[in-house]
Amino acid sequence: MKKNIELFPSRDQLVERAKAIILDKIEPAIASRGLFSLVLAGGSTPKPLYEGLAAEDLPLDKIHIFWGDERYVAPDHPDSNEGMARQAWLERVPFPPENIHPMPTGGNDPLADAGQYDAELRRFFQVSEGEFPAFDVILLGMGDDAHTASLFPQTEALQVRDRLIAVGNKAGQPRLTFTVPLINQAECVMFLVTGENKQPALTQVFAETADEMMYPSRAIQPQGELWWLLDEAAGQVLTENRE
């Protein structure tokens, strides 16, 4: 794993950097694998990134979009991660519809829908049971409780190691989420973290020892690159600790 931590004075600069890293990876991925697979996150931080990507001239027919987690609501619900990304990016440019791979949330059965997305990913990447596909880039946010994707502290989903997709749980509400081993198989995982309220969680995530079940983002240790892009409000706590 190659780990990079970068701090930015503003969210806009953080977003520019994230965009530049993604843009750099598109052509090489297409040249070696024929496509670029990008996993989107929810939350407020990635939205301007999606708006920025909407303004770029990209080889859309070779880019495939997935989601790392989803609230169990319809895409037109204000809480939908899919809905947010569609409005900010995907509806603004002529993506081939078959390149967009939202998590299914319409079945009234989160476990069955998790299994369906698991199967869709296995089909898409042609991996069999027991294997994990390697996405080119997975974007992640982090909550102030150190959760990432829908891997919340002290939940079962955080312990799943034998599936690609699990049913997460936020205060009793089901979510669909990538599992730890699926995230960790990626070529590149990029955390986008902003806001002062993230400082206590970041301190624990970067501490030498702390409980992974309490601070789920600690479990993210991909085989490829790991980027932590932080604004100063969130990240200053790390520089203070180093001094």
Ligand SMILES: O=C(O)[C@H](O)[C@@H](O)[C@H](O)[C@H](O)COP(=O)(O)O
């Ligand atoms: O689903 C949720 O509970 C949240 O949306 C969450 O997963 C989000 O990604 C992080 O809390 C970071 O959010 P911000 O980017 O808005 O800080």
